[in-house]
Amino acid sequence: MPRQRIPGLKDIKRTDLSAMSRGALEELTWDLHELARTLANRAGEDSTTSSRPPSSDNPYRRDTKSEQSSDRSDRDDDAGGGGSAPGGNASGGNPGPKPAGKRPGTKGFWRRLPIMVSGEVLHAPKACDACNAVFGSTVAQSRHVSAHLSFELTRGDMNLHVAATKHCYLAIRCDCGHETIARPATGLCSHVEGRRRDLQMSERCLVGPVLATFIAALSLRFRLSRVKIAEFLVDWLGVELGVATIERCIHEFGLASEPVVEQLIEEVRAAKIVHLDETPWYQKATLLWLWVAVTATTIVYRIGSRKHCELAALVGDAFLGWLVTDGYGAYRDHPRRQRCxxxxxxxxxxxxxxxxxxxxxxxxxxxxxxxxxxxxxxxxxxxxxxxxxxxxxxxxxxxxxxxxxxxxxxxxxxxxxxxxxxxxxxxDPELPPTNNDAERALRHAVISRRISFGTRSNEGSRFYAAALSVIDTCRKRGTDPWAYACALVTAARANTPLPTIPAHIAA
Ligand SMILES: [Zn+2]
Structure with missing residues (x-):
């Protein structure tokens, strides 16, 4: 540190200067100039001009970065006048980065190995649609209508096993003459304007609920990229899945988590003490904020702007409890507040x-x-x-x-x-003097952001925040997040009522 290289930096007073000889003054001025030059150079460094990682770049300056490097000649003149407003580039004519994924018309990849099916499950209708007669176990007149393959993961004691099963759906003709057809259920759907295919959850899916939850865990909890998860599944479990299928599994968990999070927000609003914090978040190179609200039993995340309305979306306008926060201004107008x-x-x-x-x-x-x-x-x-x-x-x-x-x-x-x-x-001895609970809750997401550079769409941000809320609330309450997640995905695909997260089990 240059702090140690210049002795006496701490002690100089103005009166000392007038007593110094010209030579000593020159020496001191030169030392100070060298120090200022080193510090100024170091302050101007970022990932494009040093060996620092891109994740260490200042989030506020990232937007203006591409603009600056394109007209580098202008920059020398106003080196001291930096600090342009965040998001200043938003209205520019820059079309932005290309959309992710293959260009339309590019040749795709196909499955290299056939799926080895190890079993068959028959799905027969339970009762007649027309007369409600219950079908017995002896099925006389049935025919296969549809079938799909499904990979499913089994968690045993100290082992993981993936098997492919063929799910066959039957049609049964009742004595009344009506034929009832069993079909895989369809559940929650996420619609995005202008998208070619919406995310429709269904039981007709190549990846079973346990394997889908496992994939979501690898992504959300273990921070693996989609491509790395695909590599892991082939290398260690012999399961060949495309990146899009993996993405779908992760998003299914996020979509199923959203209704649960609405309930969690109600619990946050009724809590006595809520810890709040926020950290920068990128959504396709746009600077947003990841907010977190932590209570004794619940953790809720939200990705949005840094405005007061995001705060209201988390704790509501009529929150009566205590907020534990840092000094950020959006929190200031709440009357009952503990500063970290x-x-x-x-x-x-x-x-x-x-x-x-x-x-x-x-x-x-x-x-x-x-x-x-x-x-x-x-x-x-x-x-x-x-x-x-x-x-x-x-x-x-x-x-x-x-x-x-x-x-x-x-x-x-x-x-x-x-x-x-x-x-x-x-x-109030119940109030904690620090906001460590909220800061600890953000750590995981901050490391994820440094690896992945955030999310790429509104839908992705919503799903990420919802899934993280469910995982961390389960962990906070001492329940297995993955058993719950699996039940959640199963219910969301089958269009049955979603399970609620079990209440806190006292230790
Ligand atoms: Zn009938």
């Missing part, structure tokens, strides 16, 4: 470890006092001692409010302006 102290401690540490003169001392005190406050409230210490401690934090902030350095002034002002939310947990 971990954020403030991190900011105070930045002051303590940076070159802020007296402000560094303020940072050190703040880190110590805020940590002590969390400990004392947690241990249930003497209220008088806690009151003295909060008074000291407040006084310390008031003293540093007129500080010249904007960062020091900013942090002191931030704490004072939001004082009630900073110390809400002192009065």
């Amino acid at each position: 102290l971990a954020h403030l401690i991190r900011k105070a540490r930045a002051l303590a470890e940076g070159h802020y003169g007296a402000g560094s001392g303020f940072g050190r005190d703040l880190v110590r006092d805020l940590r002590r406050l969390i400990e004392r409230v947690h241990d249930g210490d003497d209220p008088a001692a806690i009151k003295r401690l909060t008074a000291r934090i407040k006084w310390n902030c008031q003293c540093n409010r007129p500080e010249i350095d904007t960062k020091v002034r900013g942090l002191a002002g931030e704490i004072l302006n939001d004082w009630d939310a900073v110390i809400a947990f002192v009065a």
Whole structure:
């Protein structure tokens, strides 16, 4: 770090400069110039100009990046005047990236090996459509009407087994003369304007519910790309599936999860304490936000803009409980709120470890006092001692409010302006002093975003958020997410009522 290379950076006062000789001044100025040049170069680096990964690029500047590289000659002139508004390129004439997938008319791939069928399942109608007579087990007059093959995964003790089964559908002629035909059920459907084929869930599917859930788990939980999942299935289970089929399985789980999530949102709105957080998310190179709401038993994700309405979609306008949040402005108008102290401690540490003169001392005190406050409230210490401690934090902030350095002034002002939310947990011991629950919930999605660069369509974003909500809520409640997911997909294909996630089992 250059911080260590320049000794005395911390200690220079203006009066010291006037006492220095010309040579010493020249030496100091040159050192500072070198430092400034190194830092400026490093601040301007990104994935296109250094060995940093693209995932480390600033999300706000990504939109303007392609524009800048096309007219690089102009950039030299206004190198200092960067920071154009996010999404500034949206109205430009750029047609955008090509759509994913093969171009129309490109030759496709076909199955290389025939499917080895290991069994046959007969689906006969249960009763006559015309007279409701129940068909017995002795079927006299039946004929095969339709059939399809289906791969299904069996989870045994310490083994996974995939088998292909032929599902045959029968027609039975009743004594009354009417012929009733059994057909695979069709369930939920997702319609997208202008799409050639909608996502229609059906029992007539090449991939059975357990294998479909397994594929969704590989994608959503283990963060494998569609292509990697295809490779995995061929290499380890000998199952040949196309990327589109794999995509379909993942989306089926997301589609089936959406009605469940509506119910989860109701539970969030009725909760006493809700943790909220948000992180950048890309949807086909557009910058969006992934929101999360965490309660004691429920986790709900949502991908949308960073506006207040997205917040209302999660917790509603009439939310009466406590919100635990960071300092982001959209949360500010909620009256019952706990500010995340971990954020403030991190900011105070930045002051303590940076070159802020007296402000560094303020940072050190703040880190110590805020940590002590969390400990004392947690241990249930003497209220008088806690009151003295909060008074000291407040006084310390008031003293540093007129500080010249904007960062020091900013942090002191931030704490004072939001004082009630900073110390809400002192009065209510049930309130957590940090927003770690929400931040932990976002970790998984943040790593996914770094691998996959987000989602590609509105539908994909909705499905991703819904599926993640179901998986994480199951995990939070101590139920097997995949057994539930499998029941969900089965019900959504068969058009039967969707199961609800079991309530929390107390440990
Ligand atoms: Zn009949």
